[in-house]
Amino acid sequence: MEPLLSEIVAKYNYWIYVVLMMIGFYAMIGKRNLVKKLLGMNIFQTAIILFYVSIGGKRGGGIPIVDKHAAMLHGVDATTVVNPLPHVLMLTAIVVSVSVTGVALAILIRIYRKYDTLEEDEILEKIGR
Amino acid sequence: MNTPNLHLYVLAAPLLTAFAVNLLGRVSRTWIGPLVLGALTFSAGGALMTLLHVLREGAFRYTIGNWQPPLGIELVVDPLSALMLLLVSAVALLATSSALKSVAHELPGREHLFFTLYMILIAGLLGLVLTGDAFNLYVLLEITAITTYGLIAMGSGRAALSSFNYIIMGSIGACFYLLGVGYLYILTGTLNMADIAQILPGLDAPAAIATAFAFLMVGLWVKMGLFPLHVWLPNAYSQAPTGAGAMIAPLMTKVTIYLMIRVMFSIFSPDYTFLAHAGIQAGIVWAASLAIMCASGLALAQRNLRRMLTYILVAEVAYMVGGVWLANGTGITGAILHIVSDAMMTLCLFLAAAAIIYRTGSLEFDRLNGLYRRMPVTMAAFTVGAFSMIGVPPTCGFFSKWYLILGAVRAGHPEFVTALLISSLINAVLFFRIIELAYFQPASDLSRSEPQQAGEAPLLMLSPLLLSAVALVAIGLGSGPLIENIIRLAMPPGFAP
Numbered sequence: 001m002e003p004l005l006s007e008i009v010a011k012y013n014y015w016i017y018v019v020l021m022m023i024g025f026y027a028m029i030g031k032r033n034l035v036k037k038l039l040g041m042n043i044f045q046t047a048i049i050l051f052y053v054s055i056g057g058k059r060g061g062g063i064p065i066v067d068k069h070a071a072m073l074h075g076v077d078a079t080t081v082v083n084p085l086p087h088v089l090m091l092t093a094i095v096v097s098v099s100v101t102g103v104a105l106a107i108l109i110r111i112y113r114k115y116d117t118l119e120e121d122e123i124l125e126k127i128g129r
Numbered sequence: 130m131n132t133p134n135l136h137l138y139v140l141a142a143p144l145l146t147a148f149a150v151n152l153l154g155r156v157s158r159t160w161i162g163p164l165v166l167g168a169l170t171f172s173a174g175g176a177l178m179t180l181l182h183v184l185r186e187g188a189f190r191y192t193i194g195n196w197q198p199p200l201g202i203e204l205v206v207d208p209l210s211a212l213m214l215l216l217v218s219a220v221a222l223l224a225t226s227s228a229l230k231s232v233a234h235e236l237p238g239r240e241h242l243f244f245t246l247y248m249i250l251i252a253g254l255l256g257l258v259l260t261g262d263a264f265n266l267y268v269l270l271e272i273t274a275i276t277t278y279g280l281i282a283m284g285s286g287r288a289a290l291s292s293f294n295y296i297i298m299g300s301i302g303a304c305f306y307l308l309g310v311g312y313l314y315i316l317t318g319t320l321n322m323a324d325i326a327q328i329l330p331g332l333d334a335p336a337a338i339a340t341a342f343a344f345l346m347v348g349l350w351v352k353m354g355l356f357p358l359h360v361w362l363p364n365a366y367s368q369a370p371t372g373a374g375a376m377i378a379p380l381m382t383k384v385t386i387y388l389m390i391r392v393m394f395s396i397f398s399p400d401y402t403f404l405a406h407a408g409i410q411a412g413i414v415w416a417a418s419l420a421i422m423c424a425s426g427l428a429l430a431q432r433n434l435r436r437m438l439t440y441i442l443v444a445e446v447a448y449m450v451g452g453v454w455l456a457n458g459t460g461i462t463g464a465i466l467h468i469v470s471d472a473m474m475t476l477c478l479f480l481a482a483a484a485i486i487y488r489t490g491s492l493e494f495d496r497l498n499g500l501y502r503r504m505p506v507t508m509a510a511f512t513v514g515a516f517s518m519i520g521v522p523p524t525c526g527f528f529s530k531w532y533l534i535l536g537a538v539r540a541g542h543p544e545f546v547t548a549l550l551i552s553s554l555i556n557a558v559l560f561f562r563i564i565e566l567a568y569f570q571p572a573s574d575l576s577r578s579e580p581q582q583a584g585e586a587p588l589l590m591l592s593p594l595l596l597s598a599v600a601l602v603a604i605g606l607g608s609g610p611l612i613e614n615i616i617r618l619a620m621p622p623g624f625a626p
Contacts, residue, residue, distance in 0.1 A: 025301075028301065037293075038297075041296075041297060041300050044300070045300065045304060048304055048307055048311070052311055055311065055315055086311075086314070089264055089320075092264075093267075096271045096275075099271075099275055100271070100296065100300060103275055103279060103296065104293060104296045106282075107278070107282045107292050107296070108293065110289040111290055111293065114289065123290060127290075
């Protein structure tokens, strides 16, 4: 028990992302309501975004905004700032996630207008009839 | 024009046209046709010149905006990506010509919206083929996916629900890919494919590298619809508007298979992919063999032409995955040749389906009676496509299947040979059933009473269909030079056939 606990504490960011991802995955696969599936997808994507953001972190690292002149003269000590690249990548991933959500919501509106429900079982029943 | 920049114009033409189509198409519908056809003709011509340039001068890398790699994004133009560039732009050009008619027929008043998404999708596919950056690839993958979701949702009937299911599955695939890239970034600190490939062999972290590889592979397999991850594909592709289906079906899966080849050989090395985990390679060939059998079996159960074609497509995906994973030069040659020939024959069959649906409004089997009499040219082209799917010489389907089988024999995988042969037999059953219906059965009274039935589809739909049928035979007859001059150069080092 003891080594397992210290393992979890030492790598807590990975554990958080795995747990979040599994919650999202369950909602996408297991839930029968289309909006819940979509929310599950968002949780899934957020888990990956948090994973990326956490890997840029450093113990004692500051905000990666530096004085240009000082940086030109002396260079930047990489240990004093967190790695900004994963964060910037995630800006793009957030844009992707938002646009996918937008398209999905628009499609959900169309589904609702057509079938008057967002429960997958009821929709399939209406299609079957 | 400066040739080293040409591939960038190939990429930019459909992207910029997308906006022009949206703006000018609002003013007048007549602008749309010339604009999209012009842009895609330009792209196809440029892609051809790029390919000739690469064959003459050798592969080159291109940095956008002079941001040097590994920090900047670079485009890689090698024989394989130039070949794919030409394939994508040529297929897109042919499909677009047919789509112009069918979209005006199915989605009147929304053509400009349709073609905006359509052109962005083409630009995304061309970008996927060229990019040399792992994260950029994710972004382009999502650009193509989002436009595809929109295009599919424009279809009628259950299309919106199918599109939603595709969104859920597509996002899972893309997120897995992104996660794999994240692991690679933690390990190497770079996102440039060539840079990752240089750093990876020196690392001592087998578990982490294997995890990254598994995430990348599973992500792409979901995206390409490899059985049993295919559940979203038949619904989505068969309910899309016919114009969209005729382009999405041939290109999306093939480009994703190209991406799998890229990840396997450009990010990882063939040695790593095939040798690091003994048993995995054989296991995947087994899985692909089973996938071919199951998908072919499911195709037998369909009663609608387009749904049947989508299940055949799922089987074809497994052909190519299995071919690449055979881990010898012949198998990989077969897989790359099959990317080209499968794109063309899927295009041919989907264009024929589009022409039939344009005239008769239905693709149910019991409505196909007597089609040879009413649409002889369409059905002749359909027959060529069907023969290529079955693998009858001299169509290109025969030659790529030949290489796949030869590769499987050399690699010692009798199960893959068996699966290919049985799948070909099932294809023969499937297509001869349709040919029998359409050729020998007299037209039913039900369909004869409808006035719209008579005659061929308009020239704009018929000419790309005939061109694709001719291309099937031409690629088949020219497959020797094609392999000798292009595909041989595209092989990963040490895998010459």
